[in-house]
Amino acid sequence: MGILEKIAEIEKEISRTQKNKATEYHLGLLKAKLAKYRVQLLEPTKGAGAKGEGFDVMKSGDARVALIGFPSVGKSTLLNKLTKTHSEAGAYEFTTLTCIPGKIEYNGANIQLLDLPGIIEGASQGKGRGRQVIAVARTADLIVMMLDATKSRQQRYLLERELEAVGIRLNCEKPNVYFKIKKGGGISFNATVKLTQLNEKMIFNAEVLVREDISVDEFIDVVLGNRKYIKCLFVYNKIDSITIEELDKLAHEHNTIVISCEMDLNLDYLIDQIWKHLNLLRVYTKKRGEYPDLVGGLIVRKGASVEHVCHAIHRSLVDEFRYALVWGTSTKHNPQRVGLAHIIDNEDVIQVVKKK
Numbered sequence: 507m508g509i510l511e512k513i514a515e516i517e518k519e520i521s522r523t524q525k526n527k528a529t530e531y532h533l534g535l536l537k538a539k540l541a542k543y544r545v546q547l548l549e550p551t552k553g554a555g556a557k558g559e560g561f562d563v564m565k566s567g568d569a570r571v572a573l574i575g576f577p578s579v580g581k582s583t584l585l586n587k588l589t590k591t592h593s594e595a596g597a598y599e600f601t602t603l604t605c606i607p608g609k610i611e612y613n614g615a616n617i618q619l620l621d622l623p624g625i626i627e628g629a630s631q632g633k634g635r636g637r638q639v640i641a642v643a644r645t646a647d648l649i650v651m652m653l654d655a656t657k658s659r660q661q662r663y664l665l666e667r668e669l670e671a672v673g674i675r676l677n678c679e680k681p682n683v684y685f686k687i688k689k690g691g692g693i694s695f696n697a698t699v700k701l702t703q704l705n706e707k708m709i710f711n712a713e714v715l716v717r718e719d720i721s722v723d724e725f726i727d728v729v730l731g732n733r734k735y736i737k738c739l740f741v742y743n744k745i746d747s748i749t750i751e752e753l754d755k756l757a758h759e760h761n762t763i764v765i766s767c768e769m770d771l772n773l774d775y776l777i778d779q780i781w782k783h784l785n786l787l788r789v790y791t792k793k794r795g796e797y798p799d800l801v802g803g804l805i806v807r808k809g810a811s812v813e814h815v816c817h818a819i820h821r822s823l824v825d826e827f828r829y830a831l832v833w834g835t836s837t838k839h840n841p842q843r844v845g846l847a848h849i850i851d852n853e854d855v856i857q858v859v860k861k862k
């Protein structure tokens with residue numbers, strides 16, 4: 507039996523099974539199996555072209571953003587507007603057939619923007635170039651899900667489902683669970699909070715510590731371990747073709763931005779929101795007795811410490827590090843003398859003082 511058939515069989519069984527307390531465990535196992543097969547679909551099979559020619563684009567810059575959407579929503583038009591790269595755009599579906607990288611320069615960061623072929627319902631099962639597109643989406647720091655404002659609201663839901671099916675979790679945090687298979691067998695199950703949905707019946711040969719009240723589905727994600735937790739911005743394009751009332755409704759949805767590539771509406775705001783959702787920080791370095799270098803600056807991730815910054819400046823700087831002086835919002839007074847573990851903020855200025 508092929509994987510697709512196995513998937514169909516399990517899906518049938520799930521739909522046949524009534525959902526209640528008694529079947530919860532069985533359904534959980536079925537869902538876990540289903541998830542495993544779906545991920546297998548993504549793995550490159552042997553043979554020519556399986557990996558997808560034209561999709562193995564190198565990561566470059568400080569972060570990667572993937573444009574995911576149905577055909578002809580305007581992905582390539584957007585790439586052409588925001589970067590110096592050209593990607594063919596046209597009024598027919600599947601104009602784009604490979605992955606086309608462009609570069610956005612903003613706030614001192616180089617952001618790699620990837621134009622991709624449109625995907626359709628069934629993409630997660632290999633329809634169209636769905637598999638290759640989704641494999642690229644899994645490598646992104648942010649997914650921009652592009653939608654056509656003139657089309658049905660269904661599109662967003664359908665795409666979310668396709669991404670879900672291959673283990674991409676949009677806009678949610680990785681569950682706070684410690685999970686380790688015990689090779690010799692045996693179970694150890696502990697929780698630091700009251701669990702209302704999980705119990706140890708779900709566990710086999712593993713050591714588990716659950717730190718939040720998660721659902722069975724979230725627990726399966728942890729067990730499978732190959733989930734990608736990625737931020738997603740929903741971007742409705744072509745707002746030049748809808749009414750103000752419709753526009754207003756869309757603009758109020760969560761994590762949603764409305765634009766028109768054709769009329770150049772809201773594109774600056776989109777770039778700013780991409781920057782914000784990437785959780786990047788820009789910090790400036792300064793030498794003793796000099797002004798900080800406010801043109802350059804370093805790009806690091808939110809949550810970065812002075813140690814991260816040192817690494818970004820020079821490999822051996824940590825070895826010579828004595829302390830750092832920091833000016834900015836991360837300190838109580840300016841400057842403040844801090845150690846390697848100090849967590850920095852956006853726009854902080856850092857002066858590293860080396861050992862003598």
Ligand SMILES: Nc1nc2c(ncn2[C@@H]2O[C@H](COP(=O)(O)OP(=O)(O)OP(=O)(O)O)[C@@H](O)[C@H]2O)c(=O)[nH]1
Pocket residue numbers: 575576577578579580581582583584594595596597598599600601602603622623624625743744745746747765766767768769
């Ligand atoms: N009205 C309107 N049309 C737009 C806008 N942006 C793009 N289009 C049109 O939409 C069509 C599709 O644009 P593309 O950029 O090729 O779309 P795509 O998503 O890259 O399409 P595929 O590569 O085929 O998946 C073209 O005819 C564009 O001119 C917009 O803001 N408003």
Ligand SMILES: [K+]
Pocket residue numbers: 577578579595596597598599600601602
């Ligand atoms: K197109």
Ligand SMILES: [Mg+2]
Pocket residue numbers: 581582583594595601602621622623624
């Ligand atoms: Mg295109």
